[in-house]
Amino acid sequence: NAGVTQTPKFRVLKTGQSMTLLCAQDMNHEYMYWYRQDPGMGLRLIHYSVGEGTTAKGEVPDGYNVSRLKKQNFLLGLESAAPSQTSVYFCASSYSLRNYEQYFGPGTRLTVT
Amino acid sequence: GQQVMQIPQYQHVQEGEDFTTYCNSSTTLSNIQWYKQRPGGHPVFLIQLVKSGEVKKQKRLTFQFGEAKKNSSLHITATQTTDVGTYFCALRMDSSYKLIFGSGTRLLVRP
Secondary structure (H helix, E strand, C coil): CCCEEEECCEEEECCCCCEEEEEEECCCCCEEEEEEECCCCCEEEEEEEEECCEEEECCCCCCEEEECCCCCEEEEEECCCCHHHCEEEEEEEECCCCCCCCEECCCEEEEEC | CCCEEEECCEEEEECCCCEEEEEEECCCCCEEEEEEECCCCCEEEEEEECCCCCEEEECCEEEEECCCCCEEEEEECCCCHHHCEEEEEEEECCCCCCCEECCCEEEEEEC
């Protein structure tokens, strides 16, 4: 099993450009999450999904959109990138509400200039 | 909203010394998890604590959940260079799907 994978690993955008980050998991997990991590701060939840076709806002959703068209994939979109969105983005998944351990992908380092 | 404080922010120890990080919540928790993130890596799950006063051990790591379920600690005995990384607590309240992560404690170990 590959676990949780993320593409791309690195990306540099100019202000105003758009992009989509892809997260895929092969563990048949229901729940998926997108976090951002900034220096000196913990992980902050952007959006999450409790199942195929459902999404919900986390702590810091502004400027991001998400979609979960297939159970194994969770996409994070930036429609108009801003320098404040420079961060490391992690995707995670978990099996159920009771078995709550989250499995993280390797991360995407995004720089917006 | 839910507040979580994790201390210290940073600790630099000599190999062989002990290390402890603390996590405190402003409200009663359903459970707490601990994760480790190596430099340049991603968070990896270590353990989950559910019961009031619970103590769990993993080799040199000891995890405790407070009696009031508002705080937790991670203690490493006789640190090794392989312990280097950032340790995060993550809190869950009631039936929420979401985890709230502490800001982490970065551990450096001098060989």
